[in-house]
Amino acid sequence: MIYGIDTFSFHDVLEICKNPNKAQLTQEAKNQIIKSQNNVKQIVESDRTVYGINTGFGPLCDVKISEEETAQLQYNLIISHAVGVGKPIDKEFSKIMMIAKIHALSKGFSGVSLEVIERFIVMLEKDIIPVVPEQGSVGASGDLAPLSHLVLPLLGLGQVWVGNEIFETAEILEKNKLEPLVLGPKEGLGLINGTQFILAHAIKGLEKFEYLLDLADMTAAMSLEAYRGSSSPFKKELHDIRPFEGSKKVAARMLKFLKDSDNLKSHEYCDRVQDPYSMRCVPQVHGASRNAFEHLKIMAETELNSVTDNPIVLSAEESISGGNFHGQLMAMPLDYATLAVAELGNISDRRSYLLLEGKYGLPRLLTESSGLNSGFMIPQYTSAALVTENKTLCFPASADSIPTSLGQEDHVSMGSISGRKFNQVLGNLVNILAVELMFAAQGLEFRRPAKCSKIIEENHAIVRLKVAKLEDDRLIGKDMLAIAELINERKFVVNF
Structure with a gap:
């Protein structure tokens, strides 16, 4: 099964949960992802105003953000939106969210980098699964809060499942020699806009x-x-x-x-x-x-x-x-x-x-x-x-x-x-x-x-x-x- 290219059934997703190696990124899929990221880079360089790339979010869409501030904008987006409450959803639900998010981003219309998508894949393969609270999404501008918690471990924040236990992300990244990522223009928005919590x-x-x-x-x-x-x-x-x-x-x-x-x-x-x-x-x-x-x-x-x-x-x-x-x-x-x-x-x-x-x-x-x-x-x-x-x-x-x-x-x-x-x-x-x-x-x-x-x-x-x-x-x-x-x-x- 190929992320971004093949049509997945719900049974395919459950099979990938059991064996993450069942799905992969081919060069064709990687090319789509790289092309999408390059499109975002060109938008930033052109200085055109595009929502979420060089503007604030939601009602702050009329606030222009400079090119130098785009990385901070994406980081702020994730940490400010990770406000879920309640007990964690089952680990398998989080895995399904990851698989669905990888598949959607790999179609090449979101501007999220290959590095970010490959980190999600590595986490799946190593059984490092984000902890996501069950409450806090209104299911409209995407599942913003749950997806923010899903993304926190990319930044070295939040908590993750390893086996049946929960650990601080920083501890697990260090153990696996993985560095926290720095998100580029639109990447935070591409990661947390979506319906993957509902879909899982x-x-x-x-x-x-x-x-x-x-x-x-x-x-x-x-x-x-x-x-x-x-x-x-x-x-x-x-x-x-x-x-x-x-x-x-x-x-x-x-x-x-x-x-x-x-x-x-x-x-x-x-x-x-x-x-x-x-x-x-x-x-x-x-x-x-x-x-x-x-x-x-x-x-x-x-x-x-x-x-x-x-x-x-x-x-x-x-x-x-x-x-x-x-x-x-x-x-x-x-x-x-x-x-x-x-x-x-x-x-x-x-x-x-x-x-x-x-x-x-x-x-x-x-x-x-x-x-x-x-x-x-x-x-x-x-x-x-x-x-x-x-x-x-x-x-x-x-x-x-x-x-x-x-x-x-x-x-x-x-x-x-x-x-x-x-x-x-x-x-x-x-x-x-x-x-x-x-x-x-x-x-x-x-x-x-x-x-x-x-x-x-x-x-x-x-x-x-x-x-x-x-x-x-x-x-x-x-x-x-x-x-x-x-x-x-x-x-x-x-x-x-």
């Missing part, structure tokens, strides 16, 4: 969302087996006449999960006419979430392969001050995706509830000795609490805007908040699905000796590796956490 949260969230979509289908199939529901709502003929891609895919997957199930065949001609919506409408609800995933994926990969700083330097004669840094294009799909993730949890909780009702051969609360034992009564409370928490997190951050920069930046996206909420809701969904898996696995115990499909039996066995059948009350909070760990480690078989 989209990319990392997409990775988890993709797996949880598949897991939700499998979990629904296991619940349907335990409930002894019908597979008829998943027939191809039904979905061909309402052909949304997401619902068609889920319906086909559900039929595969349920194929050759002795359990479902055993009540094929029972007098139950139809199942509740949370069992019957899995393709429509999960499918809608899949459609949202695909939309966010397209938007994120477009952003990943874009130039998002300002001004854009087209040549020594032409630069454009525009709004490519504005996060709205990512904020809205992230808010939509957050709702889609929350709905996977919402319908999962309803399936969990159905399994507790004591209908169709299942005992109440999935225990044969209820009364003395509470069985699985309270884990559904946990699920319900998480579902409601997710609902409160579904308010779209992109619906809000607070003017900043003395009114110069009078409409902002709040996309950084959209990205953070998206990942928070995904984390809650893991625990909601863990509850459903625990219930579904218990429900299957009451359907024996009938067997489910091969893949459902395989996943049931995975649950049982960590969590035994519940006979009498025990500390089942540990069981929930054990299943959540299996989910986070991707132990379940969710594809064919």
Whole structure:
């Protein structure tokens, strides 16, 4: 993979995170970078007034800066904008930010030097990763505060991750015989204008969302087996006449999960006419979430392969001050995706509830000795609490805007908040699905000796590796956490 030249997918970025040597700068990419830097040099020498090169920033854009002061201007920009607060984002988010920033700068429209870009690459390869606080970006004039913290280590400032520990940057640079850099004209602005904080949260969230979509289908199939529901709502003929891609895919997957199930065949001609919506409408609800995933994926990969700083330097004669840094294009799909993730949890909780009702051969609360034992009564409370928490997190951050920069930046996206909420809701969904898996696995115990499909039996066995059948009350909070760990480690078989 070649920075600045190739079109990256979000999977490519995750692969580079694991192995930074997977991407490189070819001479072609280096030539683009050098050409861009030379264009900025010529602008400085021409004495033309160009925003961010020889002017102040934001509302100070009408203040002219002399050629001698340009280096100080860029340094001041970074240290004055590094005002993030809150706990650090996960190290992998910072790595994704670095990769996305390198890729955008390497396209040759930002005027950032080869030396700066190569330093970022060296830091990636040596696992020297900037510490970035999670709060402080309004997602409009780029993710200014988070990106400033990302850039601080280039100047010998701030903190960095090495392994799983945090160190002062100066200590690590000295240890690796790396000198702090001095930024040239426009370099500071090119480095901190952009949407890489928002984008990192989209990319990392997409990775988890993709797996949880598949897991939700499998979990629904296991619940349907335990409930002894019908597979008829998943027939191809039904979905061909309402052909949304997401619902068609889920319906086909559900039929595969349920194929050759002795359990479902055993009540094929029972007098139950139809199942509740949370069992019957899995393709429509999960499918809608899949459609949202695909939309966010397209938007994120477009952003990943874009130039998002300002001004854009087209040549020594032409630069454009525009709004490519504005996060709205990512904020809205992230808010939509957050709702889609929350709905996977919402319908999962309803399936969990159905399994507790004591209908169709299942005992109440999935225990044969209820009364003395509470069985699985309270884990559904946990699920319900998480579902409601997710609902409160579904308010779209992109619906809000607070003017900043003395009114110069009078409409902002709040996309950084959209990205953070998206990942928070995904984390809650893991625990909601863990509850459903625990219930579904218990429900299957009451359907024996009938067997489910091969893949459902395989996943049931995975649950049982960590969590035994519940006979009498025990500390089942540990069981929930054990299943959540299996989910986070991707132990379940969710594809064919």
